[in-house]
Amino acid sequence: MPTKSLSAEYLKGLWDENPVFRQLLGMCPVLAVTNAVINGIAMGLAASFVLIFSSLVVSSIKKLIPNQVRIATYIVVIATFVTMADRFMAAFFPPISKALGPYVPLIVVNCIILGRQEAFSSRNSVGRSLIDALGMSTGFILALLILSSIRELLGAGTFLGYQVLGPWFKPWIIMILPAGAFLTLGILLGIALVIEQKTKGRTV
């Protein structure tokens, strides 16, 4: 395992290995809850909470887990934290919990979280896993924020519920429909690749 500096370990989640734009993981919540910025942020925070604490637990007990049942163990750990996040949101933020519906419990099958346990936390120290989880979470929140800002702005003319665009603006209904999610993300992926090629061309 090549030893990276801790800052590089954190920063890779933001762009080089951004879970959404580069690894195409955890797409279901990304598409489903980004019709409003507030939902995107709530989903990002909930998933980050689960990812960070699951990584902490898995990396600290990795020596105790028998290899054959590791996936099942990860799933139980993840499901525990998902249940906590779900109950917490239902108790303290009922409207958001209602808006996110089944997508909070569905964090349990989010491939980002299971993927990081299998690919990173099970092989690295607690500290490094924490940094990695923080980086991936930031990258995930960033992606949700970009997508939901575009969709809310064009679909409703608002940002976080505040009217941003004037009365001349006619909302593009398609952006808050499921179709808008697919189209926006598809175009964003293309843009991300163009940026990647441009920056690669300059540094090489």
Place this chain on the structure above:
Amino acid sequence: MDLLMLFITAVFVQNYVLYYFLGICPFLGVSKKIDSAVSMGLAVTFVMTITAVVSWIINHWILIPYRLDYLQIVAFILVIASLVQLVEMFIRKISPPLYQALGIYLPLITTNCAIMGLALLAALKNFSFIQTVIYGVGSGLGFTLAIVLMAGIREQLDLADVPKPLKGAGIALIVAGIMALAFTGFSGMIT
């Protein structure tokens, strides 16, 4: 809601992929060839139907009577994981040709959010047993429909002149967007 309407809603109107965004990973990953898309769709339909039955029984016979519904997430995911494993072993013994066709797709289904989504949504909507079964079959067929259509389009896309940055996942998502738009037309079917 009568059962036919429920079935049509599950297949067309509230399609799992294009309306709920569930099962996007296999939808993008296994939709390059029509044959494998059909196999994946059938495997998902099969597991979804069984999951619908088992999760209903667990929910209504164990979790609700003993007020354990806060354990829903943990219970469902463990049941699904072991169920997929069981189905895999069962098919391998009973029907080797079917195993040949579905084999490699079955393990992938464990982490398919469509299955977990089905268990959670059916519990959320308070369906009766019959409704849950119809809903499971319908949702599975809806997934099959979406992934097979997608595979058909993507086979044609190979020959098309797609802008380079959009090749692969980018254009697949845009195509899915247009499909979702077409599917919103079905929402007029239920009032």
